[in-house]
Amino acid sequence: MDTLLSVxxxxxxxADKIIRCLDSVLNQANRDYYEVIVVNDGSTDETADILKKYKGDILVLNQKNGGVSSARNNGIAHARGRYLWFVDADDSISSNSIDPGLISVLKKNYDMILFGFKKVVGHQSSIVKNNSNMVLFGDDVRSNFVSIFTTNTLNNPCNKMYRKDLIVKNKIKFNDFAVGEDAMFNYEVAPKIKSLCILNTVKYTYYIEKGKKSKSSYQISRDNWKDATSRILFLEEMFQNLNIDINNGVYNRELVSTVYGAELGLPSSGYLAFKNGLKSMGISSVALKIRTRGLNFNFWVKYLLIKHPKLFFTVNSYSRK
Structure with missing residues (x-):
């Protein structure tokens, strides 16, 4: 039987989260249709011992610590499935994610499969998904691109399955950016998509823990602001390749998130230091690119704070107390 999916x-x-993740992935119907590859990126806790308990059910690749991008690329290189699904070890998938409906879709060779996910923050949760199932080909992918990825999430790979041949033949890999390596991967994939299947089912649960900056915010330090600005330029290039007007909800929201996150990382010791940081890092010049098309209420609030640095500083200083 063909392996249709590599997780x-x-x-x-x-070690404190991966059991929940693995049990959710392995507790699926249609087990013969998918494989599970776990890339242990040089863990120093009990992760390796836990993985041994799943011997026979998963393929474990051990490597020296090289970061999440290196680990994912290693997984791609060893994947046998027709599709790739990237799952974070501290998240989980729904109990019926790999159902007969998905198996049928996996057999149809779409370039990308997009689906919903649940975002959990503490005791609160929200659903991000499309309102209906649909399949798009060719120019319809481009003409609906902004509306689809304004509703859904473009940057995160967790709500997508990628046709492996598309990734391998175009030599697309995760880069080593400190912030936004997921986004860069998707920006490179997007112009290559000629067929897109959208499912309105929720297949993934994305946990955001307070204090875990890699997931809880876009907070960007001075050291990786260069990566962030490079990502914006790459996003602009992506829209050019798709022949889509850059003044759209996907682009403007990404700008707001990036600038807002960078300002969160600036000094909070005094407004003068904060203002100097805006200028020296070039944040102000990037902020000038922001337009309001496609911004919802939450993004509007962030946009207004960005446009009024003193207000941003005051609100942020108060929230840190």
């Missing part, structure tokens, strides 16, 4: 799970010191 790739990078892990680094996730």
């Amino acid at each position: 790739i799970i990078p892990t680094y010191n996730d």
Whole structure:
């Protein structure tokens, strides 16, 4: 039987979370249709011992610590499935994610499969998904691109399955950016998509823990602001390749998130230091690119704070107390 799907799970010191993840992935029907690849990225806790307990059910790849991008690329290189699904070790998938309906879709060779996910923050949760199922080909992918990825999430790979041949033949890999490596991967994939299947089912649960900056916010330090600005330029290039007007909800929301996150990382010791940081890092010049098309209420609030630096500083200083 053909392996239709490779579930790739990078892990680094996730001993307290990975059991939940693995059990959710392995507790699926149609087990013969998918494989599970766990890339242990040099964990120093009990992760390796936990993985041994799943011997026979998963393929474990051990490597020296090289970061999540390196781990995912390693997983791609060893994947046998027709499709790739990247799952984080501290998240989980729904109990009926790999159902007969998905198996049928996996056999049809779409370039990408997009589906819903649940976002969990503490005791609160929200659903991000499309309102209906649909299949798009050729120019219809481009003409509906902005509306689809304004409703859904473009940057995150967790709500997507990628046709492996598309990734391999175009030599698309995750890069080593400190912030936004997921986004860069998707920006490179997007112009290559000629067929897109959208499912309105929720297949993934994305946990956001307070204090875990890699997931809880876009907070960007001075050291990786260069990566962030490079990502914006790459996003602009993506829209050019798709022949889509850059003044759209996907682009403007990404700008707001990036600038807002960068300002969160600036000094909070005093407004003068904060203002100097805006200028020296070039944040102000990037902020000038922001337009309001496609911004919902939450993004509007962030946009207004960005446009009024003193107000941003005051609100942020108060929230840190």
